[in-house]
Amino acid sequence: MAKSRQLEPRLSAWIRERFEAGADIPEVNSNTLEEVAKILPDYKVAEKQLILLRVFERRTAFPGQAIDIHPNFDFPLAWAAGEEEFLYLLRSLIDRGLVRRTDGPSDLTDSFVFKVEITANGWDFLDQHSRPSVISDQAFVAMSFSPELKSAWENAIRPALTKAKFRPYRVDAEPHIDRIDTKIVTEIKNSKFLVADVTQQRPGVYFEAGYALGLGIPVFWCVRANDLQNVHFDTRQYNHIVWTDENDLAEQLYLFVSAVIGTGTAI
The missing domain is CATH 1.10.10 (Arc Repressor Mutant, subunit A)
Structure with a gap:
């Protein structure tokens, strides 16, 4: 109660x-x-x-x-x-x-x-203390760029967010001429929420998620089941989508985003 x-x-x-x-x-x-x-x-x-x-x-x-x-x-x-x-x-x-x-x-x-x-x-x-409007169809994805997780991006995270009608954005997925740190900060600000897959425990993923939290931007935490025990103690209190394979990740992420954020308007 x-x-x-x-x-x-x-x-x-x-x-x-x-x-x-x-x-x-x-x-x-x-x-x-x-x-x-x-x-x-x-x-x-x-x-x-x-x-x-x-x-x-x-x-x-x-x-x-x-x-x-x-x-x-x-x-x-x-x-x-x-x-x-x-x-x-x-x-x-x-x-x-x-x-x-x-x-x-x-x-x-x-x-x-x-x-x-x-x-x-x-x-x-x-x-x-400027920050962008909460109205955005972009979803920023922070994750390891390791070839081992390429399938998680291409077959799970990207299609799940697209299905929810949001535009998934990963900083290495399109060409640009900006400084990489400036581009990351700008695109997080331009996003409605952030998906942080901490599998492989990359410091950059934690930084990007923390920056989003500081702006009041919702963060969806994900981690592969065999790496759950390595999640940093500062973020263990957050609910994580614990996944075993790409299908599992895609299904859970879509359901979480739809339940918490709703459906976007991106085509």
Whole structure:
């Protein structure tokens, strides 16, 4: 029961965020709830403040515009547990000089609706913490480029993501003239989620997955069954798709992505 109460705000926030972005909202039922729960982020206070500021950014048509905020309705947008936490996050943004209220005092005790605008400092802060829109059909794939795992990419991961109507992207799969590190960072930012197959324990895969997590981008962890015992201790708490062969990996990955992210729009 306690676990259900802890999950409910995050689930509401996840659904509301996807609705606001115009993204597909997959069906959540008793069969998929457990898998969805495993990948829902549990944001820290500072992360929730940034998420709320980005909400204001999305709703602002031009700098200096005041927008309406309804805490009792909008609290899921900040991944807050309720109106009280939402107001705390909003006060924090005001105290930090990133947002100001334009229709009254900053104590936020006199109304159910507030008009706020992003300050010049707020716009600078957003520039420093920029990330792309959550609407993307690209799925970044981080994995070992070893010939031994070529079949896992070609016969499992790529077709599974394509079946879910996402565009699988692996940094070695298309020609480019960019620095490889710059290309990786850019394409992770441009992706809706990341698939990290840690089989063979490549440090680069862990780095790319960690970078995605830092941006709030969902990560699907995969590992071949005979390498499960070698998974790094820092990531063992995450649910892994443990696969035995390409067919197993393809089936599990497709089901996980469909249950948690939904269906993309790539043809």
